[in-house]
Each structure stands twice: as structure tokens, then as C-alpha cells.
Amino acid sequence: MSVVSGESRPHTKYDRLIAAAKAIPATTTVVVHPCDESSLRGVADAAAAGIITPILVGPVAKISSTAAAHNIDISGYELVDAPHSEAAAAKAVELIHAAKGEMLMKGSLHTDELMRSVTAKTGLRTDRRISHVFVMDVPAYTETVFVTDAAINIAPDLDCKRDIIQNAIDLYNQAGFGTSPRVAILSAVETVTSKIPSTIEAAALCKMADRGQITGGLLDGPLAFDNAVDKEAARIKGIKSEVAGRAQILVVPDLEAGNMLAKNLSYFAHADGAGIVLGARVPIVLTSRADTARSRMASCAVATLYADGRRRRAATVAA
Incomplete structure (x- = not known):
């Protein structure tokens, strides 16, 4: 494996990742404060592909109005109300502790807001x-x-x-x-x-x-x-x-x-x-506002494959 000079290969590696993630059960994913179009659409795309089963945590009215404004169907998702981004991050950590999800996914809040809850004494260290x-x-x-x-x-x-x-x-x-x-x-x-x-x-x-x-x-x-x-x-x-x-x-x-x-x-x-x-206790999908829809999908795919691998490994150890 090495750099190929003068050659431009198509982006096929993510296709394989996404196909592999589609072939395994969807992973229940706690999505923190998905209150803008890009984060909410990334969730919807990954859910439609069968990669994740999302639980949306944040101000329900704002999430719903964002979905309606951009014609994103979230009617099949569980919504958990939290008044603002900091509260959403804390609530998401609680849901993981309660075994309600196997992954976290960052929405439209700042990374440091999410990571403060993850790294707190009662977080997911x-x-x-x-x-x-x-x-x-x-x-x-x-x-x-x-x-x-x-x-x-x-x-x-x-x-x-x-x-x-x-x-x-x-x-x-x-x-x-x-x-x-x-x-x-x-x-x-x-x-x-x-x-x-x-x-x-x-x-x-x-x-x-x-x-x-x-x-x-x-x-x-x-x-x-x-x-x-x-x-x-x-x-x-x-x-x-x-x-x-x-x-x-x-x-x-x-x-x-x-x-x-x-x-x-x-x-x-x-x-x-x-x-x-x-x-952390669970993999965390960390996306950026500059990410393409393809990158967001690939991030979900990688985390789902990892969560599935951890699940299978734990089952093997238990047996």
C-alpha cells in the first residue's frame, strides 16, 4: 500500500464501509441536540440506510420546527426533551448509563459542550x-x-x-x-x-x-x-x-x-x-458542520461497525 502518483482513485472505500454497516443490525444511537439542518439530515440519512436507530435529545419544539422547515421526516424517532445543549448532553449521558443506546452522536452543539458531559465524574470515562x-x-x-x-x-x-x-x-x-x-x-x-x-x-x-x-x-x-x-x-x-x-x-x-x-x-x-x-463507554460520532453528507454517513457506519464488533466480542467472552 502506498501513494499512487498521478492517479485519482474514486472514493470507493466509504462505499464498502457503508455497505458493511447496512448488513448488520442498526445501532441505537443517542443524538445530542440535532437542531440544525445538517445534523438532523445526517441522522435521517443514516437511519433511512438502516445504520442507526436514533433517539433525538434536545429542545423538542426546536428539533421539530427544524425538521418541518427542511422537510425532514422524524416521525418515527423517539424524542427526549431537554431545554438547551448542555442539558441535552447531560441527558444523553444518562440514557447511555440506562442502557438506552450503544452510541452517541454529536448534533449542532459545540464539541466541548458534549465532551464536558462525557468526561465528567458521572460521565462515560x-x-x-x-x-x-x-x-x-x-x-x-x-x-x-x-x-x-x-x-x-x-x-x-x-x-x-x-x-x-x-x-x-x-x-x-x-x-x-x-x-x-x-x-x-x-x-x-x-x-x-x-x-x-x-x-x-x-x-x-x-x-x-x-x-x-x-x-x-x-x-x-x-x-x-x-x-x-x-x-x-x-x-x-x-x-x-x-x-x-x-x-x-x-x-x-x-x-x-x-x-x-x-x-x-x-x-x-x-x-x-x-x-x-x-x-469512552460507547463510541461517539463526532461530526463537523463542514462535513459532507457522505462523511456523516461514513462516521455513523464506522461507529456502528465498531459497536457491533464490541458487542460480538463481549458475547464471545461471556460464552
């Missing part, structure tokens, strides 16, 4: 650090690539990066993308140097994987972006690695780097980007 993954369909790359973390953890330390990587590996393995993903820990260079702290952390993370502190994937780093995704770049640099030139998960040094990388892929490479938050 686990012993794993919460992190975000962009699941990206890049036309010039041969398969789906993950970028993490580009939305939650601003300046993650070594322990946080361990969880960021483990969350992404678990998503890859449990959502049907494959097994043992190739994980590239990115920096500006591919050699370890004290002048660039992220190279030292990359080396430490690889050793942690060797010692079983990170499991389920194949790690290498530090790697610069070019030799992480392009075989020829790796060959020229003399890098011999199962990961170099073939990475499936790209781990960035910090949020700024991740955000820039994901948006560069979106706007320069015409990639689609689905967003999901991991490490």
Missing part, C-alpha cells in the same frame, strides 16, 4: 484515555487510513499516546478493517534525536509495543510522513520496515499537526474524513 480518530478515504491511497489524534488531546504525553494508539488499533481490529494494522508514529524525521522530542517518544512507544504494553498492531517510528506512506520514499531513505511506505494508522505528535494533516488530506488530496471518538 473508562480507564483508557479518550481520543479521536479520523477515518479517511484518500483517493490516491490504496486503502482507508486513520489519522489520530487530531481533535481531542492537544499535547499528549507518552502515556496518553499509548492510549491513542491502542484506541486506534482496537477500532481497526474490531470494526472489520482487518487485523494487526501497520502503525506509523510520525515526526519531522525518521531518526531519533534529542532535538525533536517526538522522535524519542516514537522510539519509546515502539519499545512499549515490543514489551506488550501496546497490542494488536505493528508499530514503527519515528517516521516522516513521506516514508510512512510511500514505498519509494522509504526505499530512498534506506528504511527497511513492515510499516514504512504502507502505514494504515498515522499517529501525529500533537493536535495541531493532526488537524493540519487531516485538513490537508481533505482539501488538497480531496479525501473524505469520518470522525469517531474512542475510549
Whole structure:
């Protein structure tokens, strides 16, 4: 797997994701404050495709008037009233605790409003650090690539990066993308140097994987972006690695780097980007107002596949 120079592949990877999600039971999804057209239409599209069964939480009058104004049929959905966005986020967390849903989905509220309720003492924390993954369909790359973390953890330390990587590996393995993903820990260079702290952390993370502190994937780093995704770049640099030139998960040094990388892929490479938050008690679909309808659908599909994988894994353990 590598960058294909001069070739523009169609966006077929999301088609496969969406088709796979349609083939399994719809996941009951608590949607928080869907009070504008884009968020409500994303819910309706995913529900019509049989990917989610939504419960809409927020000011019912506002949700209903938005649906009526934009001709979106929500008559078949359960609505739970909450006076404003903050109350909607808190109520959504309560519904998850009451086992009313297996996923959360962000509506038209700010991300930090939702995450405050998720990360509160009575929220949805686990012993794993919460992190975000962009699941990206890049036309010039041969398969789906993950970028993490580009939305939650601003300046993650070594322990946080361990969880960021483990969350992404678990998503890859449990959502049907494959097994043992190739994980590239990115920096500006591919050699370890004290002048660039992220190279030292990359080396430490690889050793942690060797010692079983990170499991389920194949790690290498530090790697610069070019030799992480392009075989020829790796060959020229003399890098011999199962990961170099073939990475499936790209781990960035910090949020700024991740955000820039994901948006560069979106706007320069015409990639689609689905967003999901991991490490909480349930997967969280984190959409943006700038997302296309296709990206919103793909985000729901990824989260549904992951929820189904977790459900099947739990059943296997119980048996």
C-alpha cells in the first residue's frame, strides 16, 4: 500500500464501509441536540440506510420546527426533551448509563459542550484515555487510513499516546478493517534525536509495543510522513520496515499537526474524513458542520461497525 502518483482513485472505500454497516443490525444511537439542518439530515440519512436507530435529545419544539422547515421526516424517532445543549448532553449521558443506546452522536452543539458531559465524574470515562480518530478515504491511497489524534488531546504525553494508539488499533481490529494494522508514529524525521522530542517518544512507544504494553498492531517510528506512506520514499531513505511506505494508522505528535494533516488530506488530496471518538463507554460520532453528507454517513457506519464488533466480542467472552 502506498501513494499512487498521478492517479485519482474514486472514493470507493466509504462505499464498502457503508455497505458493511447496512448488513448488520442498526445501532441505537443517542443524538445530542440535532437542531440544525445538517445534523438532523445526517441522522435521517443514516437511519433511512438502516445504520442507526436514533433517539433525538434536545429542545423538542426546536428539533421539530427544524425538521418541518427542511422537510425532514422524524416521525418515527423517539424524542427526549431537554431545554438547551448542555442539558441535552447531560441527558444523553444518562440514557447511555440506562442502557438506552450503544452510541452517541454529536448534533449542532459545540464539541466541548458534549465532551464536558462525557468526561465528567458521572460521565462515560473508562480507564483508557479518550481520543479521536479520523477515518479517511484518500483517493490516491490504496486503502482507508486513520489519522489520530487530531481533535481531542492537544499535547499528549507518552502515556496518553499509548492510549491513542491502542484506541486506534482496537477500532481497526474490531470494526472489520482487518487485523494487526501497520502503525506509523510520525515526526519531522525518521531518526531519533534529542532535538525533536517526538522522535524519542516514537522510539519509546515502539519499545512499549515490543514489551506488550501496546497490542494488536505493528508499530514503527519515528517516521516522516513521506516514508510512512510511500514505498519509494522509504526505499530512498534506506528504511527497511513492515510499516514504512504502507502505514494504515498515522499517529501525529500533537493536535495541531493532526488537524493540519487531516485538513490537508481533505482539501488538497480531496479525501473524505469520518470522525469517531474512542475510549469512552460507547463510541461517539463526532461530526463537523463542514462535513459532507457522505462523511456523516461514513462516521455513523464506522461507529456502528465498531459497536457491533464490541458487542460480538463481549458475547464471545461471556460464552
